[in-house]
Amino acid sequence: MKCRPRYTRGWLLVAGLLAAAPAGAQWTRVYDQFYMPASHNWVFRNSYRFADRLFNAFDYGHAILYEKLWTAPGNVRELEEKQFDYLTQKLLINPPRLPLEEMAIEPNYARLAPEAKTMFEWAHILHRQAYDILADERLSQDAKDREMRRILDYYRSRRDLTFSEYPKNMSLMQEQPYSLAFRQQYPKFNGLIWAYHWLQVGLYEPLVVRQDAAAREEGLRATVTRFRQLIAGGAASMPYVMPMTAAIAPEFAKRYPEFAIIFDNLHSMHDVISDILANPVVTRDQKRAQILLAASRYRDDTTDIMTVEGWCRMAIGMGIENQGGPSVGFTKELLKPTVERGAVMRHDKDGKMLGEHAGHDMHAGHNMPDPAAWCGQVKVR
Numbered sequence: 001m002k003c004r005p006r007y008t009r010g011w012l013l014v015a016g017l018l019a020a021a022p023a024g025a026q027w028t029r030v031y032d033q034f035y036m037p038a039s040h041n042w043v044f045r046n047s048y049r050f051a052d053r054l055f056n057a058f059d060y061g062h063a064i065l066y067e068k069l070w071t072a073p074g075n076v077r078e079l080e081e082k083q084f085d086y087l088t089q090k091l092l093i094n095p096p097r098l099p100l101e102e103m104a105i106e107p108n109y110a111r112l113a114p115e116a117k118t119m120f121e122w123a124h125i126l127h128r129q130a131y132d133i134l135a136d137e138r139l140s141q142d143a144k145d146r147e148m149r150r151i152l153d154y155y156r157s158r159r160d161l162t163f164s165e166y167p168k169n170m171s172l173m174q175e176q177p178y179s180l181a182f183r184q185q186y187p188k189f190n191g192l193i194w195a196y197h198w199l200q201v202g203l204y205e206p207l208v209v210r211q212d213a214a215a216r217e218e219g220l221r222a223t224v225t226r227f228r229q230l231i232a233g234g235a236a237s238m239p240y241v242m243p244m245t246a247a248i249a250p251e252f253a254k255r256y257p258e259f260a261i262i263f264d265n266l267h268s269m270h271d272v273i274s275d276i277l278a279n280p281v282v283t284r285d286q287k288r289a290q291i292l293l294a295a296s297r298y299r300d301d302t303t304d305i306m307t308v309e310g311w312c313r314m315a316i317g318m319g320i321e322n323q324g325g326p327s328v329g330f331t332k333e334l335l336k337p338t339v340e341r342g343a344v345m346r347h348d349k350d351g352k353m354l355g356e357h358a359g360h361d362m363h364a365g366h367n368m369p370d371p372a373a374w375c376g377q378v379k380v381r
């Protein structure tokens with residue numbers, strides 16, 4: 001039986017109370033939608049609070065980032081010092097017990113681009129329901145696979161909000177007129193966002209590869225400990241390039257490639273919006289239009305797409321050591337990056353590296369698989 005959507009806040013008619021005054025008053029219709037009803041909802045939260053509570057801190061981090069970039073442009077110290085210190089020294093040490101209402105944290109940004117905000121929230125619900133399914137010890141592996149397909153179909157039901165299941169080339173994130181502004185101006189906060197994304201996809205791996213509840217909890221605790229190690233040393237210890245799911249959680253990506261691609265596209269668009277807001281080359285009266293254009297590109301199945309094998313090859317070729325390292329089976333010491341912080345790596349649609357890093361095959365070592373052998377096994381259903 002097909003589940004009907006259930007709404008927590010009904011229809012939200014969001015007035016275009018936009019700071020882009022020359023554009024005039026604008027209206028947009030966008031509404032929130034709740035979890036697909038299921039017996040596994042909230043299992044991860046109830047079973048692994050030590051990990052789940054970190055997501056609440058991440059929500060604050062993303063929200064305050066966009067709010068400050070929009071309301072205090074150019075105030076680097078606000079994010080790089082005040083907010084970074086608050087997050088790493090207080091909020092991530094003792095994360096909120098309950099999910100936050102992001103509208104209360106980013107009211108001005110939410111009015112600027114409610115469509116993009118709701119796209120992120122819809123993908124975050126997919127994230128949360130996937131954790132629940134994989135953490136539910138009552139479900140067999142076959143049942144987990146079925147439930148993962150069900151929540152994916154539920155996610156697809158909102159075509160106005162869904163990220164494409166075609167992998168996007170990094171050019172969409174790194175080769176636009178506004179690209180790289182955020183990582184260059186805010187290297188610490190950028191590294192923190194990438195560390196968030198490392199953990200968000202990294203937590204899937206112990207849930208997939210460990211065989212029982214005790215082993216899964218042990219693996220999750222180790223992954224969370226590694227995350228804390230990543231952020232403890234500031235920008236120097238955090239990921240140097242955007243973590244990719246096929247590198248950080250390869251078994252998860254192999255088993256559920258559509259999820260892995262959606263999450264990589266989600267994380268890439270986070271960077272794009274940060275760049276649009278941070279770069280003065282996009283004037284204030286054009287920021288909403290550029291955000292909406294980027295959102296449409298991440299929803300469509302034609303703009304800057306790669307082959308699935310190329311996406312996987314790119315992820316591994318970027319170097320696991322540059323992405324924060326593996327999320328399971330790691331040694332005590334952090335891996336040493338092989339590129340400069342914020343490095344721009346270019347690839348063609350088949351994942352072949354172009355430009356200054358061409359020929360620098362970074363998948364070797366660190367127990368990472370050979371892309372030619374492993375990526376051919378990743379099949380989108």
